[in-house]
Amino acid sequence: MHLPQQLSDVAALTGRRLAALLDAQIQLGTPERLVAAMRHAVLTGGKRFRPFLLIQSAGLFGVSPEQSVDAAAAIECVHCYSLVHDDLPSMDNDKLRRGQPTVWAAYDEWTAILVGDALQTLAFEILSSPATHQDGAVRSALISALAKASGAAGMVGGQALDLEAERLHGSGRCDADHIANLQAMKTGRLIKSACEMGAILGGAGAIERAALADYGDALGLAFQISDDLLDAEGGTETVGKATGKDAAAGKATLVGLLGASAARAALDRTVTQAVSCLAPFGGSAAPLIEAAQFMGRRTS
Secondary structure (H helix, E strand, O other), X not given: OOHHHHHHHHHHHHHHHHHHHHHHHHHOOOOHHHHHHHHHHHOOOOOOHHHHHHHHHHHOOOOOHHHHHHHHHXXXXXXXXXXXXXXXXXXXXXXXXXXXXXXXXXXXXXXXXXXXXXXXXXXXXXXXXXXXXXXXXXXXXXXXXXXXXXXXXXXXXXXXXXXXXXXXXXXXXXXXXXXXXXXXXXXXXXXXXXXXXXXXXXXXXXXXXXXXXXXXXXXXXXXXXXXXXXXXXXXXXXXXXXXXXXXXXXXXXXXXXXXXXXXXXXXXXXXXXXXXXXXXXXHHHHXXXXXXXXXXXXXX
């Protein structure tokens, strides 16, 4: 089975679980309009790449997709919350996401803020449930991994650095190392966390967990470079969101600093590095290897 079908299968499984979790919110008394907006944020497409990484990483240790789907749904809630907030007028001011109106454009700004808040907390509610794993120590480790990846020293901090570079001109460095660190925080930490959470679910040893963490680090950088190349070279119709915005806003990217050719060479090196990290797992890591190689040729 090749990557497109595997991604599709994981997306379908994760989507069904997310839909059920959001349906349950109504039973808990969540306002119906808020749940509808949450559904718009979560169920209107997306590759479910982070759930795929988590499920495949857990699968290396014999954990079935059905056993890891709740943790996958949790990390997707955090990812979707970040997109909802990133799209706000006070952030990136985007009106299109996944080929659909963004949450604030479809509803309003205050609803989008509350949707992000609700999805973030729902993620940790999911991870705290015995349905995710019967062992409380495993649940605690999952919560810790996701919290660190998505918080001030991770995704949120990376977004802060990104906006500082754009809006507080001259406020700090803008060299390749700074951009790589910014992107590792903003995008890479959550991708790395997906791999680590899979290892946690699988009871991986220290060496195996470190190998998956290193893979996630490299894959996260590859993902961001490919995303920047898509913004610079892609079209709105194929990418599913507005393109050309990074250059227009003066955002700090490796493409902007190095040029597209050098950035693509860096992408190729990073993909090779990611694949090499999976050597301890042999042929069983084929889906994760293909996921890394996909970063070098993605068009959306």
